[in-house]
Structure formats: C-alpha cells, structure tokens
Amino acid sequence: MDLESVVKALNLKVRSGEDKLKKEVLGGYTGDLLSDVMANSKEGDLWITRQVHQNIVAVASLKEHAGIVLVQDSEPAKDTLEKAIKEGIPILVSELSGFEVTARLFNLIKKTA
Amino acid sequence: MLRAFRCDLHVHTCLSPCADLDMYPRAVVEKAIAENLDIIAICDHNASENMQFVLRLAEGKPLTVLPGIEITSSEEVHLLALFDTLTDLKKIQDIIYSHLSGTNREEVFGCQAIVNDQDEVEGFNERFLLGATKLPLLEIIHYVHECGGLAIACHIDRESFSVISQLGFIDPDTPFDALEVTRHTGIQGARVKYAELARYPFLVSSDAHFIKDIGQGVTTIFLEGGTIAELKMAFDHQGGRYVQE
Numbered sequence: 001m002d003l004e005s006v007v008k009a010l011n012l013k014v015r016s017g018e019d020k021l022k023k024e025v026l027g028g029y030t031g032d033l034l035s036d037v038m039a040n041s042k043e044g045d046l047w048i049t050r051q052v053h054q055n056i057v058a059v060a061s062l063k064e065h066a067g068i069v070l071v072q073d074s075e076p077a078k079d080t081l082e083k084a085i086k087e088g089i090p091i092l093v094s095e096l097s098g099f100e101v102t103a104r105l106f107n108l109i110k111k112t113a
Numbered sequence: 114m115l116r117a118f119r120c121d122l123h124v125h126t127c128l129s130p131c132a133d134l135d136m137y138p139r140a141v142v143e144k145a146i147a148e149n150l151d152i153i154a155i156c157d158h159n160a161s162e163n164m165q166f167v168l169r170l171a172e173g174k175p176l177t178v179l180p181g182i183e184i185t186s187s188e189e190v191h192l193l194a195l196f197d198t199l200t201d202l203k204k205i206q207d208i209i210y211s212h213l214s215g216t217n218r219e220e221v222f223g224c225q226a227i228v229n230d231q232d233e234v235e236g237f238n239e240r241f242l243l244g245a246t247k248l249p250l251l252e253i254i255h256y257v258h259e260c261g262g263l264a265i266a267c268h269i270d271r272e273s274f275s276v277i278s279q280l281g282f283i284d285p286d287t288p289f290d291a292l293e294v295t296r297h298t299g300i301q302g303a304r305v306k307y308a309e310l311a312r313y314p315f316l317v318s319s320d321a322h323f324i325k326d327i328g329q330g331v332t333t334i335f336l337e338g339g340t341i342a343e344l345k346m347a348f349d350h351q352g353g354r355y356v357q358e
Contacts, residue, residue: 034281035272053188053249055280077249 001025001109003066003090006046009108010069010094010101015076017067017090025066027109030102034059041065048101054080060089067091069105071098115353118151118339120332122179123193123267123293123318126167128157129183130223130243132322137228138166140324146176148328152339154181154195154318158242159213161206164199166230177339183267184209184257185243186250191267191274193293194257197341204260212248215241250276254288263290263341263348268320270298270306283310291316291348291356296330300358314348314356333357 004021007014014021026044031037032051041047043064049056052074060068067090070076076084076091084091094101125132126141145153155167155178164180171178180202181195196202216239217225225238246253257264266276266289276283283292291314294303300315307315319330334356336343347354 033278035278038281051188051279053280055282055284059281 003046006105006108007092010096010104012069012092012094015091015093016081016084017088020067020088020090023066023090025105025109028102028105029065030098038063046105048098048105050074050098052077052080054083056080057083057087057089057091061087065089069094069101071096071101115335115337117333117357118336119149119328120152120316120334121145121148121150121319121321121328121330122152122154122181122195122265122316122332123156123183123320123330124153124327125157125183125320125322126155126163127224127226127228128160128163128238128242129322130158130217130219130225132157132223133324134224134226135324136322137226137232138163138170138230139232141327142167142170142174142176142178144324144327146174148331150176150328150331152177152179152334153327154179154193156181156183156193156195158183159185159209159244159246160225160238160240160242161202162227162238164202166228168199169230179339179341182206182209184248184253185245185274186253187245187247188250188279189245189274190250190276190279192250192253192257193265193267194253194260194262195265195341195344196260196262201261205256205262208248208256209246210240212246213240213242213244214247215244217241217243250280251287258288261341263344265289265291265293265316267293268295270294270303285310285312289313290345293318293320295320300332300356304358315358316356
C-alpha cells in the first residue's frame with residue numbers, strides 16, 4: 001500500500017514530502033524514544049510518534065522510513081519541518097491518539113497484505 | 114592559584130520527589146564536606162526552594178555550593194543548569210514554572226519537602242515536579258545561557274530521560290557546555306563509547322538521591338575558584354584550567 005492511500009484512509013494532514021507519497025508503506029513502528037526507534041524500526045515503516053524534535057527527521061531518513069505520523073494533532077517544530085522539507089521526509093499529522101493511529105494502520109496493512 | 118577541585122555537580126535534596134527524605138539541606142552539606150568535596154551543585158527536579166538553605170548552611174564552610182536545577186524538557190530530556198547566584202537561578206525558575214503544569218500526587222510520586230537550615234519542614238512544593246515542561250531542549254539551553262548559566266546534558270549513558278535515549282543522538286551543534294555520564298561509564302569510558310562527541314567536556318557526578326550517594330561520582334577539575342566562569346574556562350581549556358580525565 002502506498003503512503004498516499006494511507007493518508008486518505010487515515011485522513012492525515014500532509015506537512016512535508018508531498019512528492020514522496022508514492023512510497024510504499026511496508027509496516028509501522030510506534031515509539032517516542034528515538035533510541036528505541038533507531039534500534040528496532042525497519043525500512044519502509046511508517047513511524048508513529050508524539051516526538052516533534054528535529055532529530056525525528058534524521059532518524060526517519062537514516063532508517064528509510066516511509067514517513068512520520070505525528071499524533072494528537074502535534075505539529076512539527078519549526079526546525080523539524082524545515083529539515084523534513086529539505087530532506088524530503090513526509091511528515092503527516094493526525095488528530096487521533098498513537099493507539100488509534102497504530103490500530104488503524106495495522107488493519108489497513110493487514111487487509112492489503 | 115590553580116588547584117584541583119573535587120566536584121559533584123549533580124546532587125538532589127528532599128525537594129525532589131524521588132529523593133530520600135534524609136536529603137535535607139544540613140545533611141547534604143555535612144556529607145559533602147565529609148566526602149572532601151570542594152564544589153557541589155544542588156539540582157532538584159524543576160524546582161529550587163531548598164537552595165537558599167543549602168547556601169546558608171555552606172557559608173563559612175570549606176565547600177562551594179552552586180545553585181542549580183535539573184530541568185525536564187518537552188522531549189523529556191533532563192538538563193542541568195548551574196549558576197553563580199540565586200538571582201540568576203530565580204530567572205530560569207520563573208520560566209520553568211510558567212511552563213510546568215500539574216499537581217504532585219505525593220502517594221504516587223513522593224514527597225517534595227522544603228526543609229530550612231534549622232532542619233524544620235517549611236512546607237511542600239505542590240507542583241508536579243516530575244512532569245515535563247513545555248519547553249523544547251534547545252530553547253531551555255538558550256534561556257540558561259541568557260541567565261548566565263551552564264547547560265549540561267544529564268546522564269547521557271542512561272536509558273531514561275537522557276538526550277540520547279529520548280532523541281537518539283546528540284547533534285554536535287547542540288550548545289551543551291558539558292555532558293554528564295554516570296560513574297559506571299566514567300570519563301574515559303565515555304571517550305570511547307561516544308567518540309563522535311569528542312568536542313564536549315565530560316563530567317561524572319553522583320546524581321545523588323540518597324545521602325550515601327553524595328561523592329560517589331566525582332570529577333576533579335583544575336580551577337582557581339568555584340565559579341561558573343572558572344568552570345567554563347575549564348570546559349574550554351582556557352588559562353590552564355581543565356577537567357581531569
């Protein structure tokens with residue numbers, strides 16, 4: 001399933017990486033501790049987090065994530081957004097909680113698998 | 114004259130909910146002297162109401178106490194801020210309180226006792242001191258510097274509340290004055306483990322929450338006196354001042 005379909009299905013607001021929505025979402029990872037995300041997430045994951053610090057862009061880029069979903073309507077910090085635009089990392093915003101976004105994404109991916 | 118100062122720059126008092134009640138100001142000062150420490154910094158979580166009493170008790174004693182505070186950023190990173198005076202500390206304290214919400218639940222998080230220099234309980238801090246402020250880390254560092262303080266990343270080798278656990282890595286442009294590690298890692302261990310952070314000075318401190326822990330993490334620093342300016346010179350290797358590794 002590509003990122004664009006996830007954006008539509010979960011009604012996500014696109015804050016950066018509009019031209020990267022054709023990326024394939026292979027899985028998901030939920031976490032706010034960047035050390036944990038760096039250690040355990042995988043390439044192609046859509047990363048679900050509440051953390052808005054600019055290091056999230058570096059982690060998503062390093063791990064080759066499909067994109068980042070910020071939950072609870074959290075907006076990326078200014079420098080985070082600038083970095084994400086520069087590096088072409090999709091940052092998406094959901095008004096839902098991490099629990100709900102995770103559950104919905106899991107069901108979406110399972111359905112198409 | 115330049116000499117070696119034994120420093121433990123991260124010590125709590127009973128104001129921190131996670132610290133032992135026996136960490137009242139007099140006990141902290143007496144233990145610091147008994148451990149032959151030259152400089153300690155008192156750093157309670159997001160608060161500083163015991164500071165004036167610790168300072169008063171250290172007057173005329175062979176111990177310098179630096180007013181400090183351990184601030185929790187919005188990313189839940191712990192940062193030490195150290196100052197020369199209570200006035201400087203008060204400026205950052207006001208900023209912290211205006212960005213910290215919630216009320217402490219003593220039965221869950223612990224007691225936040227304000228104890229004076231006569232060992233009397235003056236009251237309790239009602240705020241949720243273990244909570245995170247709404248201030249991003251970089252903004253806090255900026256405020257600390259603006260108030261004339263030093264900003265030190267806490268226990269970067271720990272798995273909780275450290276800049277590395279929360280934010281994955283340290284961007285070498287982050288203007289920390291120093292990075293703190295636990296005695297288990299030590300400065301030499303940190304130089305190996307964090308080779309990419311070579312530009313920063315490292316410190317070991319106790320992060321004492323119990324009296325017995327004071328002085329269990331010590332850094333020897335060569336200084337002419339116990340001031341922020343002297344520490345900064347040592348961190349920058351200026352005027353013969355340095356941190357012993």
